[in-house]
Amino acid sequence: MADVxxxxxxxTNKSMQKAEIELGEYKDVKEDAIQKLREKIxxxxxxxxxxxxxxxxxxxxxxxxxxxxxxxxxNPEKAYELLQAYNHYYKKYPDVVSPISKDQVRQRMEMAQxxxxxxxxxxxxVVFLFKIKEWKPETYPFWKVVQTxxxxxxxxxxxxxxxxxxxxxxxxxEDYSIWQMAAVGISDYKKMIGMLQGAFPxxxxxxxxxxxxxxxVKVYALIKKCINSKLLxxxxxxxxxxxxFHKEFxxxxxxxxxxxxxxxxxxxxxxxxxxxxxxx
Numbered sequence: 001m002a003d004v005x006x007x008x009x010x011x012t013n014k015s016m017q018k019a020e021i022e023l024g025e026y027k028d029v030k031e032d033a034i035q036k037l038r039e040k041i042x043x044x045x046x047x048x049x050x051x052x053x054x055x056x057x058x059x060x061x062x063x064x065x066x067x068x069x070x071x072x073x074x075n076p077e078k079a080y081e082l083l084q085a086y087n088h089y090y091k092k093y094p095d096v097v098s099p100i101s102k103d104q105v106r107q108r109m110e111m112a113q114x115x116x117x118x119x120x121x122x123x124x125x126v127v128f129l130f131k132i133k134e135w136k137p138e139t140y141p142f143w144k145v146v147q148t149x150x151x152x153x154x155x156x157x158x159x160x161x162x163x164x165x166x167x168x169x170x171x172x173x174e175d176y177s178i179w180q181m182a183a184v185g186i187s188d189y190k191k192m193i194g195m196l197q198g199a200f201p202x203x204x205x206x207x208x209x210x211x212x213x214x215x216x217v218k219v220y221a222l223i224k225k226c227i228n229s230k231l232l233x234x235x236x237x238x239x240x241x242x243x244x245f246h247k248e249f250x251x252x253x254x255x256x257x258x259x260x261x262x263x264x265x266x267x268x269x270x271x272x273x274x275x276x277x278x279x280x
Contacts, residue, residue, distance in 0.1 A: 006118060006126055006156065006274055015124055015164045023073050023164070033069050034062055036076040041083070054087055063158075067201035070163045082201060089199035096146040096191050106275055108148045110267035113140065114169075116152060118270040121253055124165035125205055126156055129258055129265055133175040137183035146191045153195070153202060155274065166203030170249075170258050174211035181219055189223050197231050206234035208245055210259050 254260025
């Protein structure tokens with residue numbers, strides 16, 4: 001079980017080595033790329049609100065710009081395009097990027113809608129969890145689910161460990177109902193897909209569905225039309241056969257209510273670790 005805190009503010013030697021090997025991150029490369037990205041942002045000649053917002057990022061901290069450069073392997077041009085997509089997403093979907101209270105996020109984390117493991121997996125990734133069984137779309141519509149994911153992703157990306165190692169999602173779809181399916185439209189799915197597919201400075205490593213019923217496959221056939229090939233290759237429908245899932249994740253690091261052998265997910269512990277103690 002990886003013992004690096006989810007919100008660690010330091011880089012382990014393993015992650016620094018991974019950044020060099022996978023991202024080409026070296027001190028001189030990093031400094032040069034940050035400077036070139038700043039110059040490119042400052043040179044934006046678009047005087048629309050979108051352009052003005054983009055130019056504001058030229059004064060952003062290095063830590064903010066590094067998120068985009070790491071996601072695009074220190075290519076300033078591609079990092080700039082990602083920053084544009086990030087701004088466009090915020091403009092296109094004001095509902096899911098609107099403010100949400102920490103207490104609301106805490107409540108949803110405790111119910112694993114979504115939750116986060118309070119430790120990283122064997123590859124240093126943040127592991128998001130979602131349990132569909134008790135999800136009530138009439139009181140917690142899907143756009144609010146996406147809103148909670150975005151809050152947590154923005155929060156967790158403050159950690160350089162997360163920027164380098166990325167995230168993965170495990171979704172327990174046992175007891176998924178027709179009623180829940182009908183509550184989510186294609187436009188709702190696009191908000192989630194857009195978040196994972198090139199609009200955030202995020203190394204997204206995959207989503208794993210467990211226990212999904214047969215009719216979900218038909219829903220997924222419609223959703224696939226909105227997903228690019230890279231993301232499609234990272235979507236795994238395991239159903240009730242978890243052999244491939246256990247090859248991806250050692251059973252002893254995954255909660256028993258998500259296909260593993262570790263103790264059940266403790267949302268209270270996870271929320272306190274990531275959001276701070278509610279009593280403080």
